[in-house]
Amino acid sequence: MVKDKLIGIDLGGTTIKFAILTVEGEIQQKWSLRTNILDEGTHIVPDIIESINHHLDLYQLDRERVLGIGMGTPGTVDIENGTVQGAFNLNWSNLQTVRQDIETATSLPLTLDNDANSAALGEQWRGAGNNEPEVVFITLGTGVGGGLINEGKLIHGLNGAAGEVGHIIVQPYGYQCTCGNYGCLEQYASATGVVHLAQDFAEEYVGTSKLKAMIDNGEEVTSKIVFDLAKEDDYLANEVVNKVAYYLGLATANIANILNPSSIIIGGGVSAAGNFLLERVQKNFFEFAFKTTRDATKVKLAELGNDAGVYGAASLAKNSKRVLA
């Protein structure tokens, strides 16, 4: 029987997203489960197994037609052995034999990678990357992560830490990061980083600004509020956005100076600010990028939103050479 279907799974701390796709990358079915992280996350893998088996029955999809399952997961992934550990938002502190458990219970081959790499593959294959072979993805959320794709394949590095672009130093001796270092991109371009910059700028600024007034009044400020106020021409909010764009422009240019990709794609919650942010990032990118790559590399917004993970997971399954004995 022709194997013309893929299953993509995006495992997150609050939701597990599933999709059945054609090998060409068209989503045919999507569903999701709440992630049950109780009892040290021991329900997660059984819940995934039950949900796959249930939906294959429900859609009367012969598993002979499924090429494989791909999954993006938080934590440290051992790609060779198909295990995960240190996924704190899943309550997985110990080693989890994810691949062995899912393969045994579904009779389908499973390919694992980390969630940022999976989203990177999704955007490269079916999103803003237009299936080009050299693509870098950066996600700006509560943290900053990413993935690097070269000749159509993920770059993993020695310990799977390649693509940890949130820890590029953009301001030596700057804000301290959760990683212990000072001046990481994550401290300036994540949702919390934007707010941190706003608070610091408000303290120094003496002019009129709604953003400053909110901060001085102790109101809760989010990165979305900063961007919304900047769009309304709030002076201080614009200064904050300019600074965020400077750091993102510097980081994307240096990534391009090193890797010379065709696209650097920016996704995640902060990127919801859209072209308003992107244009300022591009302006800084053009200033810092080496000529060859400045002419070649496009800095773009992500296109797939929350679906990037399942598309990328399906791509993992598609490109995997794994078969069950």
Add this chain to the structure above:
Amino acid sequence: MVKDKLIGIDLGGTTIKFAILTVEGEIQQKWSLRTNILDEGTHIVPDIIESINHHLDLYQLDRERVLGIGMGTPGTVDIENGTVQGAFNLNWSNLQTVRQDIETATSLPLTLDNDANSAALGEQWRGAGNNEPEVVFITLGTGVGGGLINEGKLIHGLNGAAGEVGHIIVQPYGYQCTCGNYGCLEQYASATGVVHLAQDFAEEYVGTSKLKAMIDNGEEVTSKIVFDLAKEDDYLANEVVNKVAYYLGLATANIANILNPSSIIIGGGVSAAGNFLLERVQKNFFEFAFKTTRDATKVKLAELGNDAGVYGAASLAKNSKRVLA
């Protein structure tokens, strides 16, 4: 007949280096030619062809035993088509059909890449990289270049500009670079960059320093003199070396934060300063590298010196799938 030999060629602006190696990477014969760049560099390819054919005869090496020729060259290399252009130190401004010419005249397959990539492969295969699959090479000479190796293969990027680490911005709005941008690593860590820093530091410094005295007297100062004076405890020279090491530490850490290699190997003329420079680079690297990669990535000195190019060129031939019809 078993194909157990490789030919490696390192084409430079003053010398063309040749070597015959076993497929295991042992050099068996080495020779070199002066590069004749007269008449728009039209003698270079014929000289290479004649030298190969002559030495194969001289050593009575049956060309059936040669797996192939690899060559590292200056300029912009089109790897697909085996052509080179814009190699100004060879007087090659127009497109050169290097592969076609050499293959036709030697009956051996030729694989081309740029000289920095070739040296990177050499150090990865037979030098400080210990044949590990994830290695970054940086060369500090009159300019700063480099090459990136992932899963044992060069990363080229979209236009072959991957690994242009000399143009990583380490000091936004800093010294202007020959590329037009401001603050590139090359302006702080090349031989000319070290001297530029020394001149600037001397202007500001009012204490006693032999380096300052030399600069104030208009004596010629080289990067070697700066390092030698620093080793003799000259205060100003040490300040310059500390600054160079800071920029190299920042750049190597950010490369590691992006790529997570096992080794970052520093070669080229400036690296002749040896452990004296390396230890200060490592100190800065440890400060700026993300934990996972700080524990994993070793910053090292190159080991092959001028032979890196022929070793790497041979490695290009070894890993090439190219065969002649």
